[in-house]
Amino acid sequence: MKRVTTVQRTVREPRKPIPQKENDAAAALPEKKRKAEVEGKAPDVLCPANGHTEPSAQQPDDTGCWEEGKMSSEQVEALLNTKILGKSKFDLKGKNEQMGEHIKKLRSCIRHFLQVEATYVLQIEQLQAQVKEEHEKRETFEVSMNEKYQQLLADLSNVQEQCKTLEQSLHVAEEEKKALLLTHEKDMESLEASQSECQKLSSDIDKLKLDLKAVEEKIKSLQDINKRLSEYNTSLQDYNSKLQNDAASATQENAKTQREKMAILETLSAMRGSTAALQSQLDTTKIALEEESKQKSILSGELERARLELQQCSEEKHQLETQVQALIEENNRFKDFTGKSASELETVTSKAVALEESFSLQSEQIKNLHHQLDAATLKNQTLELSMEMHRKTESDQASKIAELQQRLSEAEQRLNEAEIIRRKLHNTIQELKGNIRVFCRVRPLLVEDEDGEQVQSVVQYPQFGDLVGRGIELTQAEGQKYAFSFDKVFGPDFTQANVFEEISQLVQSALDGYKVCIFAYGQTGSGKTYTMLGRPDQDEHKGLIPRSLEQIFRSSQSLESQGWKFKMQASMLEIYNETIRDLLINPKLDAQKADVGAVAKVHNIKHDNMGNTFVSDLTLVEVTSWKEVSALLRQAAQSRTVGRTNMNEQSSRSHCVFTLRISGVNESTEQQVHGILNLVDLAGSERLSKSGATGDRLKETQAINKSLACLGDVILAIANKEQHVPYRNSKLTYLLQPCLGGDSKTLMFVNIAPDCKSLHESLCSLRFAAKVNACEIGVPRRQTSRVITDASSAAAVPR
Numbered sequence: 001m002k003r004v005t006t007v008q009r010t011v012r013e014p015r016k017p018i019p020q021k022e023n024d025a026a027a028a029l030p031e032k033k034r035k036a037e038v039e040g041k042a043p044d045v046l047c048p049a050n051g052h053t054e055p056s057a058q059q060p061d062d063t064g065c066w067e068e069g070k071m072s073s074e075q076v077e078a079l080l081n082t083k084i085l086g087k088s089k090f091d092l093k094g095k096n097e098q099m100g101e102h103i104k105k106l107r108s109c110i111r112h113f114l115q116v117e118a119t120y121v122l123q124i125e126q127l128q129a130q131v132k133e134e135h136e137k138r139e140t141f142e143v144s145m146n147e148k149y150q151q152l153l154a155d156l157s158n159v160q161e162q163c164k165t166l167e168q169s170l171h172v173a174e175e176e177k178k179a180l181l182l183t184h185e186k187d188m189e190s191l192e193a194s195q196s197e198c199q200k201l202s203s204d205i206d207k208l209k210l211d212l213k214a215v216e217e218k219i220k221s222l223q224d225i226n227k228r229l230s231e232y233n234t235s236l237q238d239y240n241s242k243l244q245n246d247a248a249s250a251t252q253e254n255a256k257t258q259r260e261k262m263a264i265l266e267t268l269s270a271m272r273g274s275t276a277a278l279q280s281q282l283d284t285t286k287i288a289l290e291e292e293s294k295q296k297s298i299l300s301g302e303l304e305r306a307r308l309e310l311q312q313c314s315e316e317k318h319q320l321e322t323q324v325q326a327l328i329e330e331n332n333r334f335k336d337f338t339g340k341s342a343s344e345l346e347t348v349t350s351k352a353v354a355l356e357e358s359f360s361l362q363s364e365q366i367k368n369l370h371h372q373l374d375a376a377t378l379k380n381q382t383l384e385l386s387m388e389m390h391r392k393t394e395s396d397q398a399s400k401i402a403e404l405q406q407r408l409s410e411a412e413q414r415l416n417e418a419e420i421i422r423r424k425l426h427n428t429i430q431e432l433k434g435n436i437r438v439f440c441r442v443r444p445l446l447v448e449d450e451d452g453e454q455v456q457s458v459v460q461y462p463q464f465g466d467l468v469g470r471g472i473e474l475t476q477a478e479g480q481k482y483a484f485s486f487d488k489v490f491g492p493d494f495t496q497a498n499v500f501e502e503i504s505q506l507v508q509s510a511l512d513g514y515k516v517c518i519f520a521y522g523q524t525g526s527g528k529t530y531t532m533l534g535r536p537d538q539d540e541h542k543g544l545i546p547r548s549l550e551q552i553f554r555s556s557q558s559l560e561s562q563g564w565k566f567k568m569q570a571s572m573l574e575i576y577n578e579t580i581r582d583l584l585i586n587p588k589l590d591a592q593k594a595d596v597g598a599v600a601k602v603h604n605i606k607h608d609n610m611g612n613t614f615v616s617d618l619t620l621v622e623v624t625s626w627k628e629v630s631a632l633l634r635q636a637a638q639s640r641t642v643g644r645t646n647m648n649e650q651s652s653r654s655h656c657v658f659t660l661r662i663s664g665v666n667e668s669t670e671q672q673v674h675g676i677l678n679l680v681d682l683a684g685s686e687r688l689s690k691s692g693a694t695g696d697r698l699k700e701t702q703a704i705n706k707s708l709a710c711l712g713d714v715i716l717a718i719a720n721k722e723q724h725v726p727y728r729n730s731k732l733t734y735l736l737q738p739c740l741g742g743d744s745k746t747l748m749f750v751n752i753a754p755d756c757k758s759l760h761e762s763l764c765s766l767r768f769a770a771k772v773n774a775c776e777i778g779v780p781r782r783q784t785s786r787v788i789t790d791a792s793s794a795a796a797v798p799r
């Protein structure tokens, strides 16, 4: 456009201005004429050509003639049209006068015309001279015009060339314009679309504004609620931190108490050892004492006898002394009477000597007996002393044992209280979280993964920050990373015991009356069965099911001291191709039935108002110890093996559900609890394309995929808080309904194989698990009730 303007300017430039004089001359005549036309007056041909064009306003003079050269065409017209009329038809005189008058006027008129003619002739001459002059002027003008014309032609060719270039540029410009028009059209279309979009948007905006208003109001109310909730939350947090402090101090106290308990137990066992040693010492001492007392009684008998003998001897001595005295007196009397014979005297003397000898012998014996008596008494005294000492030590030890037992029972009570607080805290945290918890477990690389070549793990774990122990990253061959985080991530180094440690509290809450569900999800071979069941006969490799049941039986036994009595029923089923199979049915009976062609039982799932699930005709076995459960697991494994040969090649082609129903009654507090522990080993998730299954395998893979897809749909519906959750779409989801959307404590293990071939499956499993982690289910509810003492009513009333 700019270029065009320049060209126009170039075209105009050569035009030279027409000389002012020529212009004026050319314009003079038409200008006069034009002026006259504009004023609506024709040029007055009756006026002399002296340049005066205005009509004369003069009137005829007194003579009735007009001044010379001053006659208008109207006057002439009026003169010519004048009629000669007399006063009557015959007034000839008057007519004659009028005629004379009229002729006068006509003569002056003719004179006037002659004058006008002369003026015109003069004017014509003047004009001719003027024309000539004009002609000359015109010729010069034409010459100059020719020059100008040539000039203009040259200009024109220039201009034409410029025009050509302009046309070309115009063409280009038109092309551009066309393109621009096209874009413009497109722009217009998009503009129209945008305008309609705009309109739609503005209507949407209006709607949104309304919505916004509503939302703002809602936000206001929500902010209020939020405020109240945050207040409530802060109070809960306070309470929580208090509880946590309590828990920490309780844990410390617990640890201290445990240590004390251990020390006490050690001391107790040492004391028990020493008590046993003392007891045996006491027993031997008692035996020795008994022997000694026997000896003592023998000695006392002997002593008594010796005393008696001594008494006899003393009496005999006394008698002998009296006899000797009597004899001496007799001897004296005899001497006095000097008449007595010497032989008689000798006999008496020898008698006295014999008596003296026996007397001294007896005295000797008595002395000996006295010595023996003294020694026995001394021994008796020492024995009594040692007995006394033993008794004292015994009572000391008894009081010490009583004191230790008192301390032990106190410590146990503290331990129980701490345990109760810990459980309460665990439940509070679980209730506050209110969602399905997800633990991720990555199994180690196996020889099978290697496939002839060294395989690297594609799994990494954050080494620092918040996500240590909770985060997991998968790295693709191209280096792309996928990060996830869960409640807990167990790497390949975590043992079965480490994993169980994390869920033991959850298992414990089944005893407290909660519904607990733990299920393992993951691709085939990722370690689901290893996690859930493991190798029950190997201490190190026992899975969650054996460990959980061992803990439950152990705890139920220890709770018996607090008045609790538990009844447990186990059941086990598998869902294969959307059919429920009872795994605890007597396999022999089953086989017999199959032989006689009996129709297999159809098991239906039902839920009651309390959120409890029942499967019709399912075998429930009362169990009291892990040993019994272990036998059941073996039976179930056999049943699955039978099924495997009949129907599926691999047990992992079905979902396996172990259920333990726990009913507890506390006779002292009249409390009842009803807990359920569901342990589910899901079938392996795998893509059809990867499995390459056909025939029956295809059917079962499709059934597994359908039920797992239904599980995904249910999870999605719960996560999106949809009104309708499609639990009934598969047996698995319908069976797990209370665990997925109810008031149960649910934990999912997502099992991962770390090799690069499994990367896609691992990614799918982790994405699914992340969805599950986002699910908020109901708040876990404890099922407790009070025992109704009325004998007529056996049912329990929920609190």
Ligand SMILES: Nc1ncnc2c1ncn2[C@@H]1O[C@H](COP(=O)(O)OP(=O)(O)OP(=O)(O)O)[C@@H](O)[C@H]1O
Pocket: 442, 443, 444, 446, 492, 522, 523, 524, 525, 526, 527, 528, 529, 530, 531, 651, 652, 682, 683, 684, 685, 751
């Ligand atoms: N944490 C682990 N430590 C050691 N070995 C493991 C671990 N996890 C799994 N394994 C081993 O990996 C193999 C496959 O595990 P497992 O059978 O449990 O997988 P799965 O997911 O149950 O497979 P399927 O779906 O086919 O039943 C087994 O040999 C098992 O012993």
